Amino acid sequence: MVGSGTIKTLAALVGAMAIGTAVLIAMETAPARPVVSIPRLTQDQDTGIDFALISNTRVPLMYPKWRNIVIHDVGRDGANATKGCHFVIGRLDNPNDGSIRPTSLWADQQDGDHIYMPGFSYNENSVGICLMSDSSRAAPSGSQMKALVRLVRTLQDSCQIPRDHVYLHADLGEDGCPGHFFPKDDFREELPAR
Ligand SMILES: [Zn+2]
Structure with a gap:
């Protein structure tokens, strides 16, 4: 006859082992960084280029x-980045939202307010793009x-604009923007060198 105390102890042991195994499996199989699949936009079929995305400006x-x-x-x-x-x-x-929204700075073709590097004037000639995600916690979505x-x-x-003029903020001195889950290499591969 097995006492209920023994059954409880056994159940607790089995439960602990299951949790331990699950943790081990998760640790073993978790990739160093989440894989974000960017649907390949091939050059000859869908170039991905859509002038309507940028043409709705108030000035030429x-x-x-x-x-x-x-x-x-x-x-x-921080959220204020969107304003600049x-x-x-x-x-x-x-x-799942992959909407692209120009700000009034783009509509008026005005200088940005998103990057500060002493001695450089990137705000005058650099298009600032802000992803609504925190890549220090998780990669941006595929969308x-x-x-x-x-x-x-x-x-x-x-x-x-050639590919080597497409920067992450981190390339220009702001470590962690975007965060380390941003799929930097996959992103570069999708851009034409020009
Ligand atoms: Zn930034």
Whole structure:
């Protein structure tokens, strides 16, 4: 006859082992960084370039003004970053939202207010794009990344911006913007060198 105390002890042991195993499996299989799949936008079929994304301005688009593109997110910079950028992508409460929203700075083709580097004037000639995600906690969603690639490609094509003028804020001195879950290499691969 097995006492109920023994059964409880056994049940507790089995439960603890199951939890331990689950933790081990999770630790073993968890990738160093979450994989974000950016749907491949092939050059010849769907180039991803859509001029309508950037053409709705209140003044004529000043193509030669824009020499660089700088990517941010709201993790390090905070929600106020959106005000200083020219485009905002997605929504914090909905990872499926891949909307691209120009701000009034873009509508009026005005300097940005998103990057500070002593001795440089990036705000005058750099399109600021802010992802509504915190990449220090998790990678941006596939919808956001696809929208980002589409927008950056369109800007590159329209304003003749080479890939090596597409920066993350972190490339220009602001460590952690966007955070380390941002799929930097996959993103670069999607951009034409020009
Ligand atoms: Zn930033």
